[in-house]
Structures are given as C-alpha cells and as structure tokens.
Amino acid sequence: MPSFNLIDEDWVPCVLADGSSKLLGLRDALTNSHDIKEISDSSPLVVVAILRLMLAILHGNFGPENMSRWLALWQAGKWDAAELAAYFETWRHRFDLFDQDRPFYQSRELRGAERHPVLHLATEVSSGNNPTLFDHSSDDSPPAVTPDVAARYVLATQAYSIGGGVSTPFNLSDSPLTRGVSVFAVGDNLFQTLALNLIEYNESLPLERSGPDVPIWENDYPEEPYSAGTPTKGYLDYLTWQSRNIHLFPEGDPVGVRYCQIQQRLKLPKQQYLDPFKCFQRGEKGLVPKALSADRAVWRDSHALLQKADSDFKRPEVFNWLARVDDRRRAGQIDARPEYQVVVAGLATAPGKAASVLLWRHERLPLPLKYLEDERLIATLEEALHLAEGVGRLLGAGCVQVQGKTKRFQVPSPMWLLAQEVLAKDQNGKADSNAVRSFVASLSPTRSYWASLGISFNHLVTELPADTSPDGEYGASVLLRWAREVGRAARQAFRQATDSLDHSGRWLKAVSIAQDSFKRLLNSTINEFTAPYQQETEERGGE
Numbered sequence: 001m002p003s004f005n006l007i008d009e010d011w012v013p014c015v016l017a018d019g020s021s022k023l024l025g026l027r028d029a030l031t032n033s034h035d036i037k038e039i040s041d042s043s044p045l046v047v048v049a050i051l052r053l054m055l056a057i058l059h060g061n062f063g064p065e066n067m068s069r070w071l072a073l074w075q076a077g078k079w080d081a082a083e084l085a086a087y088f089e090t091w092r093h094r095f096d097l098f099d100q101d102r103p104f105y106q107s108r109e110l111r112g113a114e115r116h117p118v119l120h121l122a123t124e125v126s127s128g129n130n131p132t133l134f135d136h137s138s139d140d141s142p143p144a145v146t147p148d149v150a151a152r153y154v155l156a157t158q159a160y161s162i163g164g165g166v167s168t169p170f171n172l173s174d175s176p177l178t179r180g181v182s183v184f185a186v187g188d189n190l191f192q193t194l195a196l197n198l199i200e201y202n203e204s205l206p207l208e209r210s211g212p213d214v215p216i217w218e219n220d221y222p223e224e225p226y227s228a229g230t231p232t233k234g235y236l237d238y239l240t241w242q243s244r245n246i247h248l249f250p251e252g253d254p255v256g257v258r259y260c261q262i263q264q265r266l267k268l269p270k271q272q273y274l275d276p277f278k279c280f281q282r283g284e285k286g287l288v289p290k291a292l293s294a295d296r297a298v299w300r301d302s303h304a305l306l307q308k309a310d311s312d313f314k315r316p317e318v319f320n321w322l323a324r325v326d327d328r329r330r331a332g333q334i335d336a337r338p339e340y341q342v343v344v345a346g347l348a349t350a351p352g353k354a355a356s357v358l359l360w361r362h363e364r365l366p367l368p369l370k371y372l373e374d375e376r377l378i379a380t381l382e383e384a385l386h387l388a389e390g391v392g393r394l395l396g397a398g399c400v401q402v403q404g405k406t407k408r409f410q411v412p413s414p415m416w417l418l419a420q421e422v423l424a425k426d427q428n429g430k431a432d433s434n435a436v437r438s439f440v441a442s443l444s445p446t447r448s449y450w451a452s453l454g455i456s457f458n459h460l461v462t463e464l465p466a467d468t469s470p471d472g473e474y475g476a477s478v479l480l481r482w483a484r485e486v487g488r489a490a491r492q493a494f495r496q497a498t499d500s501l502d503h504s505g506r507w508l509k510a511v512s513i514a515q516d517s518f519k520r521l522l523n524s525t526i527n528e529f530t531a532p533y534q535q536e537t538e539e540r541g542g543e
Contacts, residue, residue: 002255004097004147006104007088011148012050015040017189023148026095027088030054033190034078041152043122044345044362048182049155054194056215056239059201061087066200067324074195074334094217097151098250104217105154107245107265113168115259117142118248121153144256150248157262160347161243167264170227175243176268180289181298181346182277183305183316186364188337196340199276199321201235207273209234216240229269238273242266276317279305287314294348297450298363299457300389303382305344306371323372339368339462366458370465377465380474384460384482387529388453391490394521395449395497397440402524414521415440418498418514422507443500449493456485476533483530487522494518 004011010023015037029036039047061083064070073079088095097104119142145153163173185196199205213234216222222242223230232238247261274280280287281304290304290313298305304313322340329336345362371377393400397419399410412420419439423431460482467478498511 326369395445414518421510445497
C-alpha cells in the first residue's frame with residue numbers, strides 16, 4: 001500500500017527567504033518557519049487551510065494560555081524543534097494521506113459511494129455542474145494528480161466546501177470557511193505570521209467547548225454526522241473540522257490520485273460559531289459572517305473590519321489580539337512592528353444561489369496597528385471611503401444626492417443622463433430603465449474607477465495615522481491628497497467610458513450633456529469634502 005506522510009513528505013508550498021519556491025513537509029516548514037517568507041499557492045483557499053492546520057498544531061503544543069507565554073514564544077523567534085519533533089513522532093501514524101485505517105483528513109473507503117475525479121475537490125477546477133468560471137477538465141478521462149496536490153485539495157475541501165447538494169447521510173452543508181472572509185495578519189516571515197495569529201488559547205475564546213479539545217487526528221473516536229449539527233469540542237476541533245467524508249484512491253508508480261469519494265460528514269450547529277478570523281455583521285437572526293461581494297473590493301469596507309465596537313459589525317477577534325500585542329510593543333516589552341499586512345481571502349457566491357461560486361478573492365492590505373485602538377482614526381478613514389463611494393455613484397446607473405440651499409435631494413447620475421440621451425431616440429423618446437442600466441454596465445466606468453483607487457487607498461491607510469493636527473485630529477493633508485486621487489480616478493474612468501463611444505453628432509451631444517453634469521457634480525462633491533481640510537491646512541502653513 002502506498003504511503004505519503006505529511007510530516008516528512010514535501011507538500012507545503014513555501015517561498016523561502018531568498019525568494020525561491022520549495023515544497024516542504026510539515027515538520028520542516030514549522031521548524032524552519034523563521035527562514036521561510038510565506039506559504040504561497042495559486043489558490044488562496046489552500047493557503048488559509050494550511051495556516052489553520054499549522055495553528056492547530058502550534059496551539060496544541062505551545063498554547064499560549066496567556067500573553068506572558070506568547071511574549072516568550074515571540075521573543076524566541078522560532079518554534080522549539082525538539083518539542084515539535086516529539087509531537088510528530090507521537091502522532092506520525094495519523095498524518096499518512098493513504099493510511100488504510102485513518103487516512104489524514106479523510107475516511108475509510110465509503111461503501112457504495114460513487115467515485116469522482118479527484119479534481120472535484122478543487123474549487124478552481126470545473127467538473128460536473130460547477131460554474132463555467134473554472135477550467136473544464138473532462139470528467140470522462142480525468143487526469144491524475146500527485147500526492148502533494150491531492151493533500152492540498154483535501155485540506156481546502158474540508159475548509160471551503162459549499163452546501164446545498166444531495167448527499168449521504170444528509171444533504172451537503174457549508175464548511176466552516178465557506179461564508180464570509182478570513183483575515184490573517186502577515187509577518188516578516190512564516191514564524192511571525194503564525195505567531196501573530198496564535199491568539200490566546202484559553203476559556204476566553206469565542207467558541208463553545210463541549211468536551212476535550214484536540215485536533216481531529218488526536219481524536220480516537222471521531223464524531224458521527226448528525227443532520228441537526230455536531231457541537232465542536234473546542235477551538236482545535238473547530239480549526240480541523242471535517243465537513244466531508246473524503247477518500248482518495250492512490251494508483252500507479254509513481255503514485256498519483258485520479259479518483260476520490262466525497263460525501264457529507266460533520267455539520268456545524270445552527271448557533272453561530274464566532275470564528276476569530278472572520279468579521280461579523282448583525283442581521284435579523286444575530287451575527288452572521290460579513291459576506292464577500294463579487295463586484296466590491298474588500299478595502300472599500302475596511303472601516304467595518306476595523307471597528308472596535310459597533311452595533312452593526314464585530315471585527316475579527318484576531319484584531320483584538322493584535323491590539324494587545326501592539327500594547328506590549330509600545331510598552332517596550334517586545335521588538336515588533338507598528339504596522340503589518342493582513343490577507344483577506346474568501347469565496348463569493350451568486351445572490352440567492354448559495355451553491356454557485358462566482359469567484360474567490362485574495363487581497364493584501366496594510367494595517368497600521370494604531371487603527372485597532374483609535375476610533376477617531378477609523379472614523380476618519382470611513383469619511384474618506386464615503387467620499388470615494390459618493391464619487392463612484394456619479395459613474396453608476398442611478399441617482400446621486402446633491403446639496404440644495406436647505407436640503408439634499410436626488411438627481412440622475414451623469415451616466416444615466418448619457419444613456420437616456422443615447423437610447424431615448426431608439427425607444428420613442430423614453431429609454432427603458434433596464435436598458436439604461438445595461439448600457440452603463442457595458443461601459444464599466446465603476447470597474448476602472450475602483451481598480452485605479454486601490455493603490456491610492458494603501459497610501460491613505462499607511463499615511464493617515466501620522467498626519468495629525470495640534471489638537472489631535474487626523475488627516476488634513478493626507479485627505480486632501482486622497483480627494484485629488486479620487487477626482488483623478490473618476491475623471492479618467494469617465495473619459496475612458498465616453499471615448500469608446502461613437503463620435504457622431506447624436507452621441508457627441510449625449511456625451512456633452514453627461515460631461516457637464518459630471519464636472520459639476522464631481523466638483524461639488526470634492527469641494528464639500530475638502531473645504532474643512534483645506535482651511536485646516538492653510539492654518540497649519542500648507543502641505
């Protein structure tokens with residue numbers, strides 16, 4: 001029988017300190033994590049799943065039960081190799097991908113279950129009825145994958161499987177990470193990344209504990225599936241949650257995997273488990289993971305991710321942990337940075353179609369840790385984002401608000417005027433609203449607008465904490481630069497959209513009407529935002 005033990009065999013995709021890529025086994029990846037830059041895979045879902053697996057191992061060995069223990073781990077700068085070696089020796093028999101009794105993260109062969117191409121485990125590869133977004137590999141003659149690829153597929157499937165289909169012993173339910181986005185802090189190397197996300201492991205964790213908390217491979221009597229849901233034993237159980245019964249079929253020499261079985265296994269109960277790496281939004285039934293939008297970059301909602309205390313949102317618990325870490329840095333207790341990056345990853349599904357994956361998203365954003373403790377700073381960031389949203393609406397197919405002498409009122413957006421003027425003559429003087437929206441969507445001005453603002457947003461986030469006035473207010477000079485960038489991006493997007501149109505007299509008239517409205521509304525919106533900051537900058541002696 002073939003063997004592929006994840007402790008020793010190379011399967012974790014790592015980027016080393018010199019920039020080269022190399023596959024490593026779990027033991028080498030963790031023991032040498034201080035010399036590894038990061039885990040990197042074409043699928044961000046794989047990266048998140050591997051990080052959670054590693055965190056479960058580290059929590060089980062090192063805690064930390066309190067901040068003092070964590071500080072000692074951080075100061076050491078690497079994980080204790082002897083302790084990890086002893087742990088892996090004890091549990092070696094549970095890390096074999098093809099073990100006959102307990103194959104890693106899998107089940108024994110499922111009696112009577114259909115065999116599927118192993119590519120069914122890959123969210124990024126199309127098979128059966130998956131969306132056409134993904135690659136169309138034939139189900140009739142499926143290719144085999146190497147054991148390291150199969151291992152990564154299994155981990156990502158257990159974390160990100162989508163519910164809604166028929167299965168045994170009951171219909172498919174979502175895996176823990178399917179809904180919402182996961183947020184991880186990123187350090188200067190893999191050790192720091194893991195340490196920054198190794199939150200305090202004690203009774204304060206926002207997950208219920210119903211028994212001895214161990215990762216799945218240490219559980220001699222794994223839980224049976226229940227349609228009503230199976231409570232987690234605790235945080236380690238949750239990090240290694242087995243949402244699917246999977247069985248791989250190795251074949252050939254060298255060994256490859258062409259087929260697998262996959263069925264429903266454990267289902268989380270209806271009560272919400274507050275994953276410490278997710279942002280939650282309050283809905284009708286309480287807190288739910290904040291959904292990922294297919295057409296909205298995560299940074300546009302960054303203020304919601306950062307809110308310390310808000311009635312509508314609960315930020316990721318890991319941010320509260322990072323705030324505590326930064327307290328120790330500012331107190332001089334540890335050598336750490338005041339700013340790290342965060343990776344935000346997740347799936348986006350079609351509205352009303354939970355089993356239809358549109359895309360995954362993977363964004364890397366700067367995070368000055370000062371945001372985690374300063375509500376005024378977050379409020380200033382939110383104000384800047386509101387400006388960008390308001391200007392973005394000028395490029396959409398809807399109405400925009402303008403300030404009158406005594407109140408605000410709504411007028412058609414410039415792009416709506418453009419479409420109305422172009423289409424009205426084809427529709428007896430009045431364009432259909434659906435046709436207007438389709439026309440504006442075909443020009444895609446908002447897409448280029450938001451794409452061009454991404455880099456400017458990174459500058460805004462990193463520069464804003466250092467731009468303070470004598471009275472402690474944030475932002476004058478930085479926000480004025482941001483407003484200029486917002487205006488520049490909007491003008492460029494409008495120009496690109498209208499330059500693509502016909503240059504006949506009818507179309508030129510439509511563009512002229514829309515352009516006059518756009519310039520007037522853009523200047524009004526920008527000036528209303530910048531007026532108080534312009535005055536403050538002048539009082540401080542200019543930029």
